[in-house]
Amino acid sequence: MMTFRIWPSQRIRQAVETGIIIPAMPLAPDQIQPASMDLRIADRAYRVPASFLPGPHRTVRERLTSLSTHVLDLTQPRVLERNCVHIIPLLEEIRLGPTTSARANPKSSSGRLDIFVRLITDYGTAFDDIPEGYQGPLFAEVVPRSFPVIVGRGTTLNQIRFRERGAGPAEAKRTSAVTINLQPTSPDRIIGYRARRAAGLVDLAAVGAHRRGDFWEPLTIEADRGDLVLVPDEFYILASFEDVRVEAGEAAEMIAYDTSVGEARVHYAGFLDPGFGLPEAGGTGSKVVLEVRSHDVPFLLEHGQHVGTLEYEPMLERPDQLYGQGIRSNYQGQGLKLSKQFR
Numbered sequence: 622m623m624t625f626r627i628w629p630s631q632r633i634r635q636a637v638e639t640g641i642i643i644p645a646m647p648l649a650p651d652q653i654q655p656a657s658m659d660l661r662i663a664d665r666a667y668r669v670p671a672s673f674l675p676g677p678h679r680t681v682r683e684r685l686t687s688l689s690t691h692v693l694d695l696t697q698p699r700v701l702e703r704n705c706v707h708i709i710p711l712l713e714e715i716r717l718g719p720t721t722s723a724r725a726n727p728k729s730s731s732g733r734l735d736i737f738v739r740l741i742t743d744y745g746t747a748f749d750d751i752p753e754g755y756q757g758p759l760f761a762e763v764v765p766r767s768f769p770v771i772v773g774r775g776t777t778l779n780q781i782r783f784r785e786r787g788a789g790p791a792e793a794k795r796t797s798a799v800t801i802n803l804q805p806t807s808p809d810r811i812i813g814y815r816a817r818r819a820a821g822l823v824d825l826a827a828v829g830a831h832r833r834g835d836f837w838e839p840l841t842i843e844a845d846r847g848d849l850v851l852v853p854d855e856f857y858i859l860a861s862f863e864d865v866r867v868e869a870g871e872a873a874e875m876i877a878y879d880t881s882v883g884e885a886r887v888h889y890a891g892f893l894d895p896g897f898g899l900p901e902a903g904g905t906g907s908k909v910v911l912e913v914r915s916h917d918v919p920f921l922l923e924h925g926q927h928v929g930t931l932e933y934e935p936m937l938e939r940p941d942q943l944y945g946q947g948i949r950s951n952y953q954g955q956g957l958k959l960s961k962q963f964r
């Protein structure tokens with residue numbers, strides 16, 4: 622029998638002190654979150670013609686030697702262009718013990734900006750999954766989809782969660798359904814946003830500095846309508862119908878419901894912190910943001926359609942800080958919210 626438990630913030634901090642996590646530069650404030658650590662991009666971005674996995678016999682650097690076509694120096698702010706694949710070494714290396722594995726996911730802000738981000742490891746055969754005992758560097762594959770973005774050394778695009786295997790009775794994961802809201806909940810009747818084509822650059826460091834109307838078209842809906850036709854390949858930000866609540870002793874991950882049926886992909890950011898949506902951490906009424914795209918054909922999305930499932934996992938210990946409590950938390954208590962770069 623085996624149990625799996627997620628490392629809380631204090632355990633992650635300890636792992637930095639004991640050399641399990643090796644940052645190339647001192648950690649940034651707020652880098653350690655209640656159940657995850659933000660990963661920072663390092664000095665260079667390698668343009669490659671296509672996404673890849675190194676496979677069991679090669680390191681990422683070996684693969685880059687033959688695939689890289691151009692190198693961007695990230696010691697100065699640089700533009701990552703839309704639909705170009707970049708491989709970027711991260712400032713954090715890890716030396717996991719034999720009972721620790723890890724999983725990465727885009728940060729909520731990356732998802733909301735339609736930046737496709739996946740983690741790659743040496744000898745990796747899957748994206749975002751780091752096997753038990755992995756020792757080595759970490760890389761991010763980064764593809765901005767809707768907007769070109771400005772990044773530089775230290776920008777955080779994805780995050781890592783550590784999972785400890787232990788003895789004990791296996792527990793079934795608690796799950797809950799996430800459905801789409803297409804009913805107006807505010808006087809402006811806005812239920813979502815569609816990314817504008819040919820908008821400007823988004824500077825990821827410039828929080829609150831971008832006018833939302835320049836980048837996003839608001840979508841309003843009549844109370845008696847309850848559906849929305851998704852135009853193929855357009856990007857939409859919508860919100861869940863459900864208020865979400867993650868208890869202090871658990872963390873959650875959002876999994877796409879069924880990518881073959883639901884043309885609405887819930888694809889990107891999926892980690893929810895302990896305390897997200899908890900009333901005592903200021904989270905009453907927190908919704909999850911759903912990043913939606915239709916492929917190939919126009920698709921009729923309906924109010925209440927099941928698009929994702931939240932899987933809850935126990936923490937190893939209660940984290941010493943919860944989401945929304947004394948830490949920079951941009952999305953606690955949110956309804957429908959664009960990424961923090963927009964005002």
Ligand SMILES: Nc1ccn([C@H]2C[C@H](O)[C@@H](COP(=O)(O)OP(=O)(O)OP(=O)(O)O)O2)c(=O)n1
Pocket residue numbers: 654727728729730731732780875890891892893894895897908909910911944949950951952953
């Ligand atoms: N699709 C998603 C994914 C996450 N969240 C919420 C739950 C998370 O606990 C919270 C913060 O997620 P991240 O840490 O990934 O977000 P950022 O680091 O971008 O923002 P913050 O500065 O608030 O930490 O956002 C959400 O509403 N919708």
